[in-house]
Amino acid sequence: MPGGRLTQQERQQIALGLADGLAYAEVARRLDRPTSTITREVMRNGGPAGYRADLAHRATERRTHRRKTAPPGPVAPEQPHGRDAAAVREYEETFTTVLMASGMPKMMSRVLACLTITDSGSLTAAELVQRLQVSPASISKAVAFLDEQGLIRRERDERRRERYAVDDDIWYRSMMASARSTAQLVETTRQGVSVLGPDTPAAVRLENIARFLDFVSEAIARAAEQARDILYAKPPAPAEDPTG
Incomplete structure (x- = not known):
């Protein structure tokens, strides 16, 4: 299965597949790519109805340029249970983009996805800031929205720190x-x-x-x-x- 970034030709094939009404899994099979790669690509570039190969390619080039010029971030912590850290990051991004496609704002989607794939299901504000590399104010605004919508709950740990947890319900x-x-x-x-x-x-x-x-x-x-x-x-x- 090929790796690396999608090429412009592959993006054109994705656009043609969507126009033909193909499922993400079928498009992925034809391109010999993971389904999650196709899902993330489409959802972050306009969704099934708004996906345009040329616009998606230019947007990816801009994101790549910003990453190259940005200062290096902290090294990701080692994953428990022998997980592949890169695969976990890719899945978290895919989950986030699907939540966004359902209508949830970006930062709220990132926080909910982060909490959901965490084994404990709960994190402090400081832990969310470190994991998502965003400002405390962004986390505060996101958790306030999610709390108001009943999507997370607030709790205290043994050190009396406030934690934000996904509710099974x-x-x-x-x-x-x-x-x-x-x-x-x-x-x-x-x-x-x-x-x-x-x-x-x-x-x-x-x-x-x-x-x-x-x-x-x-x-x-x-x-x-x-x-x-x-x-x-x-x-x-x-x-x-x-x-x-």
Whole structure:
């Protein structure tokens, strides 16, 4: 599997693949690249609908130039469990770009991704500053936003330091919030039916939209309730070695 930066020709192939409706995994297979490389490339350069090969290539060249002229940063700490530090950084960047594509601001996405892939699931403000190489003010603003959205929780460690932790329940709450938002849209859409007249083309369109969204909203809420326990599942115990 080839490594290194994507070439301009590869970016053109990505753009063609997206135009043909290919999944990231299929584009990656055709280019003999990791799927995460294609995902990160697309999401950081406009997303599936806005990706342009020439613009993406120029943006990458600008980022490369900035990295070459920037002062060297601290050496990344050794990864636990024998992990590949470069692979972890690449995955964290991919996770961040996908969160951004969902509508979350960049710094909030970086903090949430950093917390999520940390084994402890919690870090202090100083640890976040060191890991992300940003200012304390940036971290403060990001955690305030994430806390307000219910995506993280604040806690104190044995040294009375405030820590920010990802809550195992955040994805459940996120799904339920999405279902409530969709339900509100259903209600508003149906209000339009009575305003426009039940037998008019516009009202029929709104009613069909409402029925579709109502079904989706109920399905999301029901699935989230049924699957909630998965968020607290413990990994299976390792099998015992028969050789002792």
